Amino acid sequence: MNKILLLTAGMLLKCLICFAQQPATIKGSVTISNGKSAPHISITIKGIGVTSDEKGQFIIKQIKAGSYIIKASAVGIKHTEKNITLSAGETKIVNFILAENDEALQEVNIAAIKNKYKISLPSASLRLNEPLLEAPQNIQIVSEQVIKDQQITSMSDGLIRNVSGAIRTQHWADMYANIKMRGSQIQAFRNGFNVVNSFWGPLTEDMSFVDHVEFVKGPAGFMLGSGDPSGLYNVVTKKPTGIDKGEVSFTAGSYDMYRTTVDFDRKLTEDGKLLFRLNASGQNKKSHRDFEYNDRYSFAPVLSYQTGNTKITAEYVVQQAKMSQVGSSYIFGVKGYGTFPVDFSQSDPLIPPTTINDQSVTVNVQHRFDEHWKLTAQGAYYNYKMSGNSAWPSKVNADGTLIRSIGIWDAASSMKLAQVFLNGNFNTGGIQHRILAGFDAGNKKYEADWNASVQLDTDQNPFNSEHPVYGTNPAAYTAFNTRRLTPLKERAIDAQGLIGSKYHSFYLQEELGFFSNKLRLTLAGRYTDLSEYNWGTPPETPNKASQFSPRFGLSYSIDHKTSVYAVYDKAFIPQSGILRDNAQVKPLTGVNTEIGIKKDWFDNRFNTTLSLYRIVKQNELTSDPTDPRRVYSVVLGEKRVQGIEFDLRGEITRGLQLIANYAYTDGKVTKANPDVESIKVGDVVPGFAKHTANSWLSYTLQDGLLKGAGVSTGFSWQIGRVPGTWSRTDNKPLPNYFRLDGGLFWGLDKIKITGNVFNILNKYLYDGEVYNFGTVTTYAWQTEPLRNYRLSIAYRF
Template sequence: MRLKLQFTFFILTVLGFSAFGQQNGTIKGRITTSDGAPAVYVTIGLKDKNQNTTSDDNGNYTINRVKQGSYTLRVSAVGINAQEKNITVSAGETVQVNFSLTENNQALQEVTIAGKKNKYKVSLPSASLRLNEPLLEAPQNIQIVSDQVLKDQQVISMSDGLIRNVSGAVRLEHWGDMYTNITMRGSQIQAMRNGFNFVSSYWGPLTEDMSFVDHIEFVKGPAGFMLGNGDPSGLYNVVTKKPTGINKGEVSVTVGSYDLYRTAVDFDHKLTNDGKLLFRLNAAAQTKGSFRPFESNDRYTFAPSLSYQLTNKTKITAEYALQNAKMTEVGSYYIFSPNGYASLPRNLTLTQPGVEPARINDHSAFVNLQHNFSDKWKATAQVAYSKYLQTGSSSWPSSVFANNTIIRNVGIWDAESSLKLAQFFINGEANTGGIVHRILAGFDGGKKNYMADWGQSHDLDLPSSPFDLNNPNYGFPANGYPNFDRETSLEDRAIAAGGLMGQKYLSTYLQDELGFFNNKFRLTLAGRYTYVSQYSWGADPDKAEKFTPRVGLSYSVDKNTAVYAVYDEAFTPQTGFLRNGEKISPITGTNYEVGIKKDWFDGKWNTTLAAYRIVKQNELTGDPTNKAGETFSIVVGEKRAQGIEFDLRGEITAGLKLIANYAYTDGKVTKVAPGVTSIAVGEVVPGFSKHTSNAWLTYTLQDGALKGTGISAGFTHLAGRAMGTYSGENSEQNLPNYFKLDGGLFWENAKLRITANAFNILDKYLFTGAYYTNYWNAPTYNQPAYSWQAEAPRNYRVSVAYKF
């Protein structure tokens, strides 16, 4: 009897819930783009109600438990025209509502629908890049590293293996994890953040923590549409995370070799039901050791952002980021020896326990106001502010002796920089007589100030008791620890040390891309006027101005294939001291480039093949004959970089994603300035690899009990590596070839992802370095020296991420 009562109660309960469920309805459907492809991660919901969802990988969506009644169903995403449909939901009914979306002409703030659909391939640039067209149509080689790539490869900072995803990018690693300093096409490229040049003099910005980075855009060659005073080799643009309007979050924990412990959180939420006020918080904290003793890199990052839809056509976004770093002094990872590269153990360190670490607080803030006049015209105004504060030191030997001993030196490096930057630009589209005009016009302005005290130094060792590289002793140093003057104000110390630098600039530009024959053939005509006043080392300001033209051609062979050619000029003011006291001229450079871009298999993956030739005049480099304490420069004269680049990225087949690239780079001195004898015509330009090859492959099981399980593997191969300094023909002192193999396993479902990677699987002794023909020492000045920075032996990382 009791069993019957329980059964009856169960049946009544089920029927009750069923009856309750029948009071509600369901809305479901499919969202596609204009070409019929599924539109994924698109927000769809009931207008003015707190019921919404996002489309899945096939473009499908479902909204459950909708009370009966009449509603307005709204679908929206960045880069598309929002759509609304009026619907009526009855009790127990499933309403089928499909949407076909049309893209508007706004470039993305984060990633496009097309980019989200394919986690390794992004089809449109960010709004901060100012281009108003798909990457396929742009007459320039632009490569984008997506957020999914960063997660799969467990990249935690800009200096953490990210460049493997871009052809021809290498890094000398001089600054460790302090500054990124990427070299491409024969020169160091400019560092940008959200479309602003964030380099303060030569140093900075502090390498970005990936917790607040959405993706990174690499622009090859001059970018007249982006900046007027920059190196013709290119730039990278870090695009930060912003509110999306989707209520979601993620917390991740990473542990790894050498005491790496890291936690990161990403919280994205609508603060109002109408979706007008949005909030996002990104934060991270880590402690990190090293395979070298006495070395650490501890950080925390806090990056909130807000956006508010002022009207249907106007939106404002504000964001702030604080990066706090405490790390071993710059230079701790260097090894010096007269006996050749890798002649000492890779875990050897020249740092001295007890030397004060570097402490850095890096503040940045952005405000972006965007107004859409119509579907085809919009205006963007944005400002940026940065304050960088550093208290620290750097280490570098005073002397290197033939018997494999050195005198270690620690120099003070306290610094402060500020950036105040502003931009205003208009994007639009017009038609005249069958010609489509994509127009970009605007101006940039900014003020940068940097001051540093590097005028104090202290030898840790004595000539009578040098540091023995063969038998290192890390006890109390023979000459004691430094006692730097920090009572005097930093400004006064910087003036005394010649450490004042600054720049003021203003530029205006106009670009018109003319589309002929239904926009199949595109001609870009552009020009930029730039004025710069710049000073360094305490010298008087150097002023320069220049008009730089840009001409580009792009032709769509079909909807998936485009060929292009571009001519562009660059203009970079520079400062320094010449021994003869002559005035220094700005760098001028020209770029000639041709290429072909192709999307394969309905845009699932893309290839870019480019050939270029860059010629630069008047570039400064450090005088190879400098003795200790001297900071003179020499004018190279003219150098040429030319090469071929190939990039492939995307989903080859279901579950199989590939990034692969190759670059051939040839950089040589073609002319030498009068009176320069330390550099010769034909000499190799330092800091690049003639052959650079990378690949990263992942495969994820699509079905079965192990669905979501995957394997990844990747390699980097560098051949023909030029060392980091000019020195004759460099033949015997060039760096050996480099090969690094990484790989791992992962598993994920809708909520959880576990990633485990091993790096340098073959446990090779990997390094970058430079050779000094005459390293200063006592009593003579004729001792050659090799310097190098070793990479970690085989090491591991494991990450667990939970989405909510």
């Protein structure tokens, strides 16, 4: 009996001890001062951390009884702490109300949302301080998840399929993106800075350090300095998120493609004030064409520190490229497009590689005075060096034989850029005010030597594409070694390869919100002053110009999910080019008018945008149609481009993501420069398709044994394509273009496997141009690969 009593007492004591050790649970929600849910807020307690979900809710389990400090925090906002005491087995409710505004929450969302096709808020570098739905502008954002799902590796690697009306020719391969939209090449930006320092643009960004890409259509110049009225794209790089995480991935693909990327994101201090992020990549890749290769490496560390209301972010990016010579993708023939095999090359296997070293340093300082006012100042230094060669025929004969030439192309670029801008909001009576005021300045210098070339073939022994023979002139491979002993700047002066510009601008914008901000009127003005020299103009006597550019916008919310807008904007940007008469190159001017409607559907899961626009531009430079070597430019009299664009992106239903777009583009010359005989009124703007349509559909299984597995497919379709050059000797259009892609994927917990097949139909795809070599009309085209694949495996930690 005593044994039974002792056993019973022991069991009761054990139960009491177990109950005393039963863990507690914390549940709660996070909102901002206006009651709006705050997703992606980090909640931490004793080293345990979770993130609030889309509704601002969170739960932390398995916490021992005791007294703790629980904290809510995120990059760019004030952290909030609470002292709590937990009893064994208790479920405690803890709610946080953050003293922040919508703008602060917007920055948190952009930093944290990584798994969606639809992003509703622009980055802070666009300076808009409002949701995309309310902005009087057509802005489309390609998210990081889209980039991963489509296995995009650089800005030139198919990313434009996700934006209506965007076109890119293959001329620069994976060296420069040179994206066209609404009748012109759009400007390239990174984190709000215009990083174009010559016509050819910056080295394409490797996607390893890119968070997302914002395509701003139409009158983009006001927000981000000088910009083309056709639009711009803004590459937003990855920053520290305040969440300890990381990812390593490996990709293998056709044509000996091997690629590794690393993303390491960490808090360096327990309080989350000092943050660090590192992204790096290495890639070896050959081509479907003979003798081509492109090896790339990138390294991008970022350090962020927050003290009180001030956040400082310092970023360094270095990209190195080793590739075959520029222009090696071209095929030239006299019998029409596509008359040689898709893998054929008119290049040469022994030509030395082109090497590029691209570096940038950016420092960004943000200071929040209170929940309504924030000041941002940032400066950047970009440095670019290139040593290489450019392949181009010096002669094409009537029988299709040609003389291949290799030209030197050494270049150096430097850019010093600075911006300061103030965002604020306040009310006067029933009127809401959103203020943007700022200053931009830049000093850009570019020097290049392309003034020497050597022929690989001779008139007596030309290159015969029907029976190619390579390596016929071994001396060509070292022909430029002696020339390179002379400093680049001296060679650039001799080659008339100096380009430079200095500019500064002041701007002020106010958006007035009426009727509880349902109606929004934008009034803005920008004054820009610039001086520039190019292509033989002495730097000591630059061309100077200045202009005031107004902007008017109107946006009305029909309901909380639907808005209509109208905008009028003027553009004023410098241009670079060589005119045959050495005349002064004037800045480009243009006017854009646009109307549109935007709508969020089904609990904001996906969005549609429909816009109609008309752009008129004066003084625009374009390649001289009579110059097959693309050295000289000509000035158009006036160009008019108008069209319709439709974009859809987001989650249609649970697990089903869709991107779909369509564009109708009508661009013509409305006034011709009498000095340019080869371009007439009514000529169609080259390098575009009258109709473009794209889609990407992805479905993920949500339940069952195959949960996390899925399928994706998409197409790109171009109808009514126009060759990429002005030509009056042959107006033969390019054939319509259709490419079908698709793949399978599986992801669960920390592992994601993605496989895609591109050009599933195995079609001979290309874009092309027409050149005149003397009296010989020559077709030039660049092929895309036949059916090819990529397979990636990513591990998150």
